[in-house]
Amino acid sequence: MTRSGATMNPSLQPTATIDAGLRGGNLHAWRRARRKAAVQALLLALPLLVFLLATFVAPIASLLARSVQNPEVRGSMPQLTAALRAWDGSGVPGEAAFAALAQGLRQSAESGDLGNVARRMNFYQPEFRSLLMKTARETRSQTPDVWKPTLIGIDPRWGEHETWRLLQRAAVSPTPDYLLNAVDAQVSPDGSVTSVPADSAIYRAAFVRTIQVSAVVTLLCLLLGYPVAYLLATLPAKQSNRLMLFVIVPFWTSLLVRTTAWYVLLQPGGVINTALLRFGIVHHPVPLIFNRTGVLIGMTHILLPYMILAIYSVMKSVSPVYVRAAQSLGAHPVTAFVRVYIPQTLPGVGAGCFLVFVLALGYYITPALLGGAGDEMISQLIAMQTNEQLNWGLAGALSCYLVIFTAIFYFVFNRLVGIDRLRFG
Incomplete structure (x- = not known):
């Protein structure tokens, strides 16, 4: 207590003590040391910043700029x-x-x-x-x-x-022509913006298809990854580490190799259809490749580890004491799990969904190998414009919209699953 009867804020005492100790003439030296340390840290990080600007930011900015250049x-x-x-x-x-x-x-x-x-x-x-x-x-x-x-x-x-x-x-x-073409629009002779003929409109459908496939893959990864992450987080450390190898091993294998493996497994004469025919489950090969089914299976398998690791990292820090306390107060185990445990894991769920969805938006190899003519995603159209049509302006416009969609999803993610908005119960 102070003489006036007010209680001093404990969080201000260290700062007040430092300021009082430095008023004797060492305050300026302390500030110079802080600035020097900050400059040294910036100089240490400068090569990395230059490398990122030269190899990552500049190429992306150049491609996006082509969307309006003529x-x-x-x-x-x-x-x-x-x-x-x-x-x-x-x-x-x-x-x-x-x-x-x-x-x-x-x-x-x-x-x-x-x-x-x-x-x-x-x-x-x-x-x-x-x-x-x-x-x-x-x-x-x-x-x-x-x-x-x-x-x-x-x-x-x-x-x-x-x-x-x-x-x-x-x-x-x-x-604006490239940006209009990227959403199947054009400038008519009278100067108004109109849609292109129906037989020439492909980009809007491709954007919708890309978002749909990415959303379904994200949902599948969440449904499959959440139980696996819960198992890894609740098992003893020795068993959990052994099972974690099955999650990490796919990262050591090339993406192209994994996709090609699914190409072999899903084809009409592949392992899966052969097993289904041998056991009499089906009488004709099931179409599992060159369609939406093959794309979903391949992308879910490849992106599932990202979801598991994101959720597992949060689950590992969740104490089981809260669930046991809820059960001791009379809550059913399912109710305690849903109302106490799951809300604490939402940051991991949100991070995993965001990571998987964004990665799925830009996927190219898996849809190209396992998908059919009606399953082209926007990344395939961007590759076609750059490699075959040499239309870098339209490729930049498609990329620009893809960046905008990613930013919108990130904003929605922060609004809906932001850590500051999480509440228990």
Whole structure:
């Protein structure tokens, strides 16, 4: 008690003692030592930070930036870009735009950039590449006084408004076109945003399919992993360590090897169907591969250890005293388990669900090997755009939405399963 009768806060006594001891002139030296220690710690961590920025953050940022970049026409044909910027968008542009197009085709053909421009325009309209290549060949040796009738004579499509509208959109950077295409939308000739034809819409369904598969895999891992984690946490240490080997061993095996093993097990003539036929359980091979069933089985098997370890790490720190106390007060064992034990393990459940769901969102190898034509996940479409179509802009847009979905799930996870919101009972 102090003289005024108030009780001093114990948590403030060490700080007050340190401040009183340092007021004699050592306070500034103590602060300098603290700053020096902080700088030394930062310098020690600096190589790791630089490595992460160079190998992780920068590549991801570069890919995401491509979702709004449109450099092909703008960089290869600057005169045409300027002429299209001055065009009001009605009818067909004037002679200046046609002359700039002819000059741009020649310059890009000489510099080797015409292929990039043609590939970019082909994303808007499939026959645009042939139009540009044909026009570039025809105008290579021509020097007319007026280019407009010459180009229209080479191909009547140069006299159409839609052709020049697409060129004008391709010359704008940054552009929302990739982000719109990634959700099966486009800009119509009147400037409004509309959906693409139903036979061309694939990305929205792929996003829904990816989220559905990830959610089902997360649920399966939770249902299978929670009992295993409980068993490992409640067994004696010697037995628990032995069983833990079965959880850890899959990490020592390549992901491709594990997926290929399921490929062998699930095929019509594989081990599982052979056993089912031999014991008379089925009379025809069960389709377990090249469909959604194979994808769920393979992804659940591969991601299950992550769920078990996340829940086990929390269960190991839960004291059994609370459950025994609830039972001693008259609670049924099931009621004590549900109302006392499970709430204490929710942080592990939330961490495991978040980890498994996020990993499942970006899975590629397992769906590609075990899934069918209707089971493509968004990661497979991103790989196709980068490796086959060379459409890095659309790949960046798909990746951008995938990052947004991950961030949304993380926000929901924090709101619903945040540690600060957990309560017993």
